[in-house]
Amino acid sequence: MTTRPGGGSAAAEAIAADVLELCAGHDLTLAVAESLTGGLVAAALTAVPGASRAFRGSVTAYATEVKRDVLGVPGELLAERGAVDSDVARQMAAGVRWRLGADWGLATTGVAGPDAQDGQQVGTVFVAVAGPQGHARTVRLALDGDRREIREAAVAEALGLLGEELGKRISRRSAGQEESAGSQGTEQSGGDGCLQP
Template sequence: MGLLAERDETLAVAESLTGGLVAAELTAVPGASRTFRGSVTAYATPLKRDLLDVDAGLLERRGAVDADVALQMARGVRSRLGACWGAATTGVAGPEPQDGQPVGTVFVAVWGPPGSTAGTGKVAALRLNGDRAEIRRESVRSVLELLMGELSENARAKDTEQNGEN
């Protein structure tokens, strides 16, 4: 959250399998209200379409557990909540497979502002082991790690630009 605050940028989160755990982790940090706009927990597939503008055809063809769905969720929550950055989680925590995907299949994504390193989105595909709680915890850690990586990369790119090292 420090990098967001330094640059006066904001974050919104779209969650499915994590069910609000990412938002809880972010808001546990004192001063989170400076940068955290809010979250949408779109657990049901139709909500991904209706609230986050995920393409209905994509959801129909591939299901909710998909890399492109994660990207569209991140982009959608960024737009809907008026944030600079969007982050998203979708996947299968178990106990049963979903949409033809085995337990432990997770996609995390971030979507940044235009001109950022994640201005067209970044996604990570994960194959996680463990029980439901472990998969959900690791999904939270992974999306925050992806976000921090993109924020750091974007900060380095801006520093290079400012120093005239194009």
């Protein structure tokens, strides 16, 4: 998915309000692990009055060691693939969910620029959601813009993904179609949009 910059924090806060309303309306809690966004996702969530009904907290895991030591991302994975990776994002989301005792975990990792990192180009971002019963989804984004624009777009995309996954899960639960444990996928940008294992 390629996103053009625009909207900034106001757009992210509007999406955050929708996400928090979904969570609070279904007694769900949320925790966030951030790398490239450096606390901007948490800021968008806490800008919404009443966020404490659903938002448990966040970890800004900017340093690789924090990803490993606080969020439980395996050191071998970080050494082999670097911090900008779909599996790292997935582990971050699961780790913050566990660490903060939340129903849902959301994570961001990527390259805001100005230079490439871990073999990934500027604008490459991985966003992951981890939920109940082993549910996980990771999306690779290719974002345009300068450092600020990439980070702002990543916040909106992350919150949008979480809202989408929450909506699906709540709809299934309401219809009595709880999905099987361990449902996971990684959606890559470009191509046919199929989930990649």
